[in-house]
Amino acid sequence: MIEVLAxxxxxxxxxxxxxxxxxxxxxxxxxxxxxxATLGNMLLGxxxxxxxxxxxxxxxxxxxxxxxxxxxxxFGMKWSLNHEISVDSWKxxxxxxxxxxSGKPIQGGFRSYLCVAGGFEAVPFDDxxxxxxxxxxxxxxxxxxxGDLLKINVLDSDxxxxxxxxxxxxxxxxxIQKHQVANDPNQNQTKNLNHDQISANLDSKIQxxxxxxxxxxxxxxxxxxxxxxRTIRILxxxxxxxxxxxxxxxxxxxxxxxxxxxxxxxxxxQDGFTPTMPSKEMLSTVVFPGTVQITxxxxxxxxxxxxxxxxxxxxxxxxxxxxxxxxxxxxxxEIFFEWISIEQALRLQESEQAKLAQIKSAISLH
Amino acid sequence: MMVNAKLVPxxxxxxxxxxxLEWQPIISRDQHRQILQCKKxxxxxxxxxxxxxxxxxxxxxxxxxxxxxxLQLQPQIESFIDQWNPADVDSxxxxxxxxxxxxxxxxxxxxLDELAEIKSLKPREIIDIHTSVExxxxxxxxxxxxxxxxxxxxxxxxxxxxxxRVKVPAGSVxxxxxxxxxxxxxxxxxxxxxxxxxxQIFQPESRPxxxxxxxxxxxxxxxxHD
Numbered sequence: 001m002i003e004v005l006a007x008x009x010x011x012x013x014x015x016x017x018x019x020x021x022x023x024x025x026x027x028x029x030x031x032x033x034x035x036x037a038t039l040g041n042m043l044l045g046x047x048x049x050x051x052x053x054x055x056x057x058x059x060x061x062x063x064x065x066x067x068x069x070x071x072x073x074x075f076g077m078k079w080s081l082n083h084e085i086s087v088d089s090w091k092x093x094x095x096x097x098x099x100x101x102s103g104k105p106i107q108g109g110f111r112s113y114l115c116v117a118g119g120f121e122a123v124p125f126d127d128x129x130x131x132x133x134x135x136x137x138x139x140x141x142x143x144x145x146x147g148d149l150l151k152i153n154v155l156d157s158d159x160x161x162x163x164x165x166x167x168x169x170x171x172x173x174x175x176i177q178k179h180q181v182a183n184d185p186n187q188n189q190t191k192n193l194n195h196d197q198i199s200a201n202l203d204s205k206i207q208x209x210x211x212x213x214x215x216x217x218x219x220x221x222x223x224x225x226x227x228x229x230r231t232i233r234i235l236x237x238x239x240x241x242x243x244x245x246x247x248x249x250x251x252x253x254x255x256x257x258x259x260x261x262x263x264x265x266x267x268x269x270q271d272g273f274t275p276t277m278p279s280k281e282m283l284s285t286v287v288f289p290g291t292v293q294i295t296x297x298x299x300x301x302x303x304x305x306x307x308x309x310x311x312x313x314x315x316x317x318x319x320x321x322x323x324x325x326x327x328x329x330x331x332x333x334e335i336f337f338e339w340i341s342i343e344q345a346l347r348l349q350e351s352e353q354a355k356l357a358q359i360k361s362a363i364s365l366h
Numbered sequence: 367m368m369v370n371a372k373l374v375p376x377x378x379x380x381x382x383x384x385x386x387l388e389w390q391p392i393i394s395r396d397q398h399r400q401i402l403q404c405k406k407x408x409x410x411x412x413x414x415x416x417x418x419x420x421x422x423x424x425x426x427x428x429x430x431x432x433x434x435x436x437l438q439l440q441p442q443i444e445s446f447i448d449q450w451n452p453a454d455v456d457s458x459x460x461x462x463x464x465x466x467x468x469x470x471x472x473x474x475x476x477x478l479d480e481l482a483e484i485k486s487l488k489p490r491e492i493i494d495i496h497t498s499v500e501x502x503x504x505x506x507x508x509x510x511x512x513x514x515x516x517x518x519x520x521x522x523x524x525x526x527x528x529x530x531r532v533k534v535p536a537g538s539v540x541x542x543x544x545x546x547x548x549x550x551x552x553x554x555x556x557x558x559x560x561x562x563x564x565x566q567i568f569q570p571e572s573r574p575x576x577x578x579x580x581x582x583x584x585x586x587x588x589x590x591h592d
Contacts, residue, residue: 019429023420024576025510025550025568125570135510135551137570238380238388283391284507284514286420286427288381309422309507309514317381342379346435349382 001065002116004148005100009058010263012131013122013139013150015051017289017304021126027305028289029130029138032264033111033327035226035352036074039219040115042360043071043092050119051129051139053150055112057330061102062114068152069094069117070101073219075109075227075328091218109227110330121151133264133305223355227328232301233340233348234292234316239282242313243294247275251315252337256299260331264305267326269335274298275315284311290318290326292337301326319345321352370452373400375425377444379436385443387426393516395502401426402581403455404447411450413442421580422505423514461581463500466548466563467589468539470496474562474591481524481541481558492560493588495519501546501584511550511568511576515584518546530556537562539586550576561586 004011014037017030031037031054038048057076072079072089079087082100087093089112095101103112122129125138132138140148240248254272262268277296286309287293291302293312301318302310303326318326319340329335340348375387387404389397398421405419405426415434420427430439470493471478482489501515508514518541526542531554534540538549540557549555550568563586567577578584 019417019431021510021575022429023418023506024574025507025512026575126575134553135570235381238378238386283393283423284505285386285422285425286384286507288384290381307508309505314380320382342382342437345382346437349435 001152002068002150003063003065004061004144004146004150005063006059006061006102007144007146007148008055008060008103010056011060011140011144012054012133012142013051013120014054014130015122015128015139016049016130018126018128018130022286022288022308025308026126027132027134027265027308029132029305030128031113031130031327032304033074033113033324035324035356036111036113036327037115038356039090039223039359040071040073040113041119042356042363043073043090043215043219044069044115044117045363046117046119048360050115050153051122052116053114053120053144055103055114057105057110057112059102059104061100064095064097064099064101066152067094067097069213071115072112073115074112075224076105076107076330077103077109077112078106079103088214088218090224092215094213109328111327116152118153121153219359223359226325229322229325230333230335231338232322232326232335233319233338233345235319235340235342235345237292237314237316238285239278239313240315242278242280243275243315247273248315251275251299252339255334255336258329258331258333258335259298262303262331264303266303266306267301267329269299269301272299278313282311282313284309285314287314288317290320290323292316292318319348321345321348370400372450372452373397375404375447377440377447379440380427381436383430383436385428385430385436385439387428387443387447389424391424393423393504395516397424398502398504399457399460399581400452402460403452403457404450406460407450407452407455408443408446411446413439413446415439420505422507461503461579461583463583463585464565464578465585465587466539466565466567468497468561468563468586469589469591470561472591475539475560477527477540477558478560481560484524485521487521492522495522496541496546496560497586497588499585501586503578503580503582503584505580506576506578509549509551509553510570511578513547513567513576513578513582513584515545515547518544520544522546524558526556527558530554531559534559535562536568537564539563 014031017028037052041048041050122139130139250273256269257271259268259270289304292315293300294315295312375389378386380386417429417431478489501517503513505514523544534549534555536552538559539561540559542557
């Protein structure tokens, strides 16, 4: 069990996207940076769909009431144990009971992920376990509060704990679905992985009273460099031709600043050139995370918790590999748009999936 | 419009996992009926790789499943559109009628009196007009289970409130512009609230989770305050 000592600005349990619910008005949801969430679970040698904790850049503190193997992924936080020992992201670490893990915001990135061996217990909703903040359903039902107790799916029946029905126990046990754990995370993983995607990192080997074991390897920097990317590639949107050609050109040449009112529902952009709204009337149609709508008050990139239908003209659609990039953009940061074809977008997606599959097999071999 | 004359949509790939079939950009029950016939025929055709088909006022959005791209589906969708015949789909079976019990006015419909005043009608007349017609469900979206309804008598059309409410209770029945509808869950909203229903139109535990489906019809039925 993990106790929330400081919940941060918005910490929620998330997992994969919902694709069935969209016909019924249910947002796709899921981890905003699905790549970091996936890698976090892979580092623990378990199913990539297990529930993880998404943390928006802000001070957080958690106390572990049991020995726990974890991984920290994502960006924008500096992690430390018991206020003294610094903890690396992108590797597997086992913390001893009573450890206190704290995160402090740092520049570069906006969302971090805390993954635990076995995954967090989470409330199912539709076909996934992510939190829908608007509906108050799934995952942790709401953003975490001080005093919440997060339970971990047990790896083995021997570790089954008695149900602690305290007031702060927001996760109800009867609705928990146990996930298959692909690998035994308790196996000894101190070997160097001889693989180009995972670089040896012997320098940061930590031994202390609080960390019983830390993997000597981590995910390579090449794979995590996407957070610094500032170009967002978009497919032409269905209403692109509604806009004036030269105004679209100016829109694409603009640099856009992320507005502070952005959240999991939508990323608002400011300081660039917004094309004139077409006078044609638009009927509401289906929209997705990554749909770039033009409104009179500027462009909005609909994000993971966006509504499922919208009535603003769609100038473009962010290619799926760049959604994790957007998840890591803090208010005030700049982005640029660039056109991409559907063929290129699919090639990027394929090569991304191939890289992740390589990492998965490299980790499972060791 | 001939109901069974085949209308041909424009087919576009709109993301790595979605295709859009778009008919004329109009709100028409005849066209919509054929869009739902097309949806049924498409699902019956059992094309591999489709995870869902979502109707809107004038389109169908087709989502591919995780292992299939929109580009892979495109040729099959194109040949389906060439070949399907609306006459083969029984459109009588496409929708059901829901009677939605509504408590009008009072604490459940805080804007009824004000709306009546704006419209120079009595609150009783607003209720009688609102319950006099059958509404047609074009699509579900915006928030979970929310039905976009057509058929609000023009005399009741009224632009949204100047100041939207931060919280509109679940089950609220309101009027906004040319639309009337039900808030399935608590949400912010700018509609004039004239009543409330106890009908659970969003049921997260059920399959499907939305009580009302595109192609269904709705009739509001007045009930007493208890």
